[in-house]
Amino acid sequence: MNSIPNQTKDYELDERIIRTWSTFVPEDAGTAVAETLRSKWINTGKMEKLFREKLSAKFKIPNIVACSSGTAALRASLAIIGVGPGDEVISTPFTFIATNTAILEQGGTPVFADIDYDTLNIDPESVRSRINAKTKAIICVHYGGNACNMDALRKIGRNHGLPIIEDSAHALGAKYKGDFIGTKGDFVTFSFQVVKIINCGDGGAIATASEESYQKLKRAVWYGVDREEKKASRLDPLPEDITMLGFKYNMNDITATLGCVGIDGFDLPANRRREIGERYRREFSKCRKIKVTRYPEDNTPNYQIFPVHVENRTLFANYMWDRGIQVNVNNRRNDRYQIFGGLRNDLPNLERADGDVILVPLHSDLSEKDIDRVVAAIIEYEKL
Ligand SMILES: Cc1ncc(COP(=O)(O)O)c(C=O)c1O
Numbered sequence: 590m591n592s593i594p595n596q597t598k599d600y601e602l603d604e605r606i607i608r609t610w611s612t613f614v615p616e617d618a619g620t621a622v623a624e625t626l627r628s629k630w631i632n633t634g635k636m637e638k639l640f641r642e643k644l645s646a647k648f649k650i651p652n653i654v655a656c657s658s659g660t661a662a663l664r665a666s667l668a669i670i671g672v673g674p675g676d677e678v679i680s681t682p683f684t685f686i687a688t689n690t691a692i693l694e695q696g697g698t699p700v701f702a703d704i705d706y707d708t709l710n711i712d713p714e715s716v717r718s719r720i721n722a723k724t725k726a727i728i729c730v731h732y733g734g735n736a737c738n739m740d741a742l743r744k745i746g747r748n749h750g751l752p753i754i755e756d757s758a759h760a761l762g763a764k765y766k767g768d769f770i771g772t773k774g775d776f777v778t779f780s781f782q783v784v785k786i787i788n789c790g791d792g793g794a795i796a797t798a799s800e801e802s803y804q805k806l807k808r809a810v811w812y813g814v815d816r817e818e819k820k821a822s823r824l825d826p827l828p829e830d831i832t833m834l835g836f837k838y839n840m841n842d843i844t845a846t847l848g849c850v851g852i853d854g855f856d857l858p859a860n861r862r863r864e865i866g867e868r869y870r871r872e873f874s875k876c877r878k879i880k881v882t883r884y885p886e887d888n889t890p891n892y893q894i895f896p897v898h899v900e901n902r903t904l905f906a907n908y909m910w911d912r913g914i915q916v917n918v919n920n921r922r923n924d925r926y927q928i929f930g931g932l933r934n935d936l937p938n939l940e941r942a943d944g945d946v947i948l949v950p951l952h953s954d955l956s957e958k959d960i961d962r963v964v965a966a967i968i969e970y971e972k973l
Pocket of ligand 1: 658659660661684685687688730756758759779780781782791792793
């Protein structure tokens with residue numbers, strides 16, 4: 590396959606390429622959205638409530654608040670914790686920047702812990718070593734839908750009185766020790782942005798096991814007002830007084846309708862992802878040049894993405910692109926960006942991973958033929 594364009598507009602239109610990501614839209618999404626539009630209630634309403642109920646039931650989540658994005662979910666959680674100027678939040682540098690820009694938005698400082706090279710998740714020991722009097726919270730990311738070592742992180746959190754935010758943008762439907770991500774935890778944030786298993790265009794949610802945090806989060810996503818309680822009088826829909834400052838982060842009913850359809854049809858893309866992920870793990874287990882990341886036995890990953898460590902990444906990327914297979918670096922070490930204060934030199938595992946991790950295509954729109962092509966190309970690369 591010649592003349593594969595670079596990642597420009599042309600490339601976006603080139604249907605010959607096997608993509609790293611896809612946007613999964615269930616077949617009945619259009620009909621469901623049309624119905625919501627016809628109802629004329631498109632603001633936060635009964636569909637948003639239904640979405641929360643469905644999420645709660647499907648993933649055994651005790652308390653859930655829907656919001657406008659995963660970034661909003663992170664920021665609202667940080668706000669509820671009370672993160673502000675002068676506070677430090679220990680976080681992972683190997684993530685999409687939103688995990689850490691949310692800390693900056695709140696006026697806090699991200700303090701980067703190192704990662705575990707094999708899982709790409711934050712290293713609990715490194716987290717412990719960065720705790721000081723200014724530390725206000727810990728953020729971890731279940732990278733690629735492969736859960737962090739939550740036992741160790743929760744123990745650190747308990748011992749130091751620090752809340753943990755689990756950025757679970759990748760992890761809807763994944764499990765840790767038999768529990769869905771979101772069933773337990775202080776603040777567990779989800780994203781329903783376009784490449785996620787549930788795609789609302791944009792959308793988010795926060796799960797919490799704490800009733801107190803739940804009450805605050807409901808208010809945080811709409812100007813400090815609990816929308817379900819707001820009709821205190823016939824005259825004035827707002828309460829007499831508003832005592833906390835909130836955001837405009839509520840989820841509307843159009844978005845929620847897409848979310849409901851996504852939950853109803855969740856098993857189809859989720860099972861497909863699992864099949865592909867398991868096949869890749871089997872096929873690549875003996876490779877030397879490509880190393881699959883480690884999936885601890887206690888974890889049930891959802892394979893939101895499939896990162897691998899690869900020898901000579903540029904060579905590999907060109908080799909795959911030349912065969913019409915998109916491979917991409919998903920996230921760069923966040924400390925490379927000026928906004929986070931500059932490169933650190935105390936993150937050796939991050940340094941290695943930043944130089945050799947790349948995503949192999951994994952999503953529910955891949956055909957068997959596509960997967961065969963990806964597998965064959967990688968096995969062939971192994972022999973070069
Ligand atoms: C790890 C991580 N956190 C947060 C986000 C932000 O989510 P959203 O795009 O819904 O704001 C993303 C987005 O992909 C992400 O990958």
